[in-house]
Amino acid sequence: MSLHLGDTVPNFNATTTAGEIDLYEYLGDSWGVLFSHPADYTPVCTTELGRTALLKEEFAKRNVKVLAVSVDPLDKHLGWINDINETQNCQVDFPIIADDNREVATLYDMIHPNASATATVRSLYIIGPDKKLKLYITYPASTGRNFFEVLRVIDSLQLTANNSVSTPENWKQGEDVIISPAISTEDAIKKFPKGVRVVKPYLRYTPQPDAATK
Numbered sequence: 001m002s003l004h005l006g007d008t009v010p011n012f013n014a015t016t017t018a019g020e021i022d023l024y025e026y027l028g029d030s031w032g033v034l035f036s037h038p039a040d041y042t043p044v045c046t047t048e049l050g051r052t053a054l055l056k057e058e059f060a061k062r063n064v065k066v067l068a069v070s071v072d073p074l075d076k077h078l079g080w081i082n083d084i085n086e087t088q089n090c091q092v093d094f095p096i097i098a099d100d101n102r103e104v105a106t107l108y109d110m111i112h113p114n115a116s117a118t119a120t121v122r123s124l125y126i127i128g129p130d131k132k133l134k135l136y137i138t139y140p141a142s143t144g145r146n147f148f149e150v151l152r153v154i155d156s157l158q159l160t161a162n163n164s165v166s167t168p169e170n171w172k173q174g175e176d177v178i179i180s181p182a183i184s185t186e187d188a189i190k191k192f193p194k195g196v197r198v199v200k201p202y203l204r205y206t207p208q209p210d211a212a213t214k
């Protein structure tokens with residue numbers, strides 16, 4: 001199944017390192033990050049899962065629950081977690097799905113046959129509280145993802161979901177944002193009390209809004 005932005009993501013039940021999980025129940029009203037990695041006991045994956053564990057509080061601050069998946073079995077995941085904790089100085093306590101029957105990998109199109117016939121690639125899905133797909137990225141096995149970038153895009157997704165703004169290239173929390181072209185400059189001046197900076201009629205900035213002004 002191939003998923004597109006805005007689609008409702010499919011639910012599933014899975015065996016994980018934290019017990020049996022129903023995706024929708026696990027996420028509840030939170031945002032979710034579901035990400036695959038190719039295999040246990042591999043170097044890049046070890047660093048990725050370690051970084052995810054180290055960013056636990058950053059994900060929690062944003063009301064995001066994380067969930068990893070690969071096609072290895074549960075006992076292998078459990079053994080590997082010890083190595084991740086030891087080598088990355090972390091405590092992996094988010095669930096890792098044991099997808100040895102490839103159900104989740106198939107449902108989320110995480111196996112790309114030209115990369116590997118059996119292993120998942122590095123796919124990452126950001127799911128909104130409405131269970132809709134907000135963003136996805138796919139990296140090859142050889143390239144580890146930047147989890148600070150994942151946090152950055154979550155900040156943008158959460159901000160733009162609640163305000164009539166977009167975020168420019170490289171935007172980071174606290175920087176100016178772009179006013180939606182659907183709003184006239186006259187209305188923007190009323191809507192964004194922190195100020196409106198007009199560079200071109202279609203390119204207008206305002207300081208990051210504090211709360212929803214949709």
Ligand code: BEZ
Pocket residue numbers: 038039042043044045046141142
């Ligand atoms: C890694 O995590 O280092 C890795 C996994 C599968 C293929 C290549 C690299």
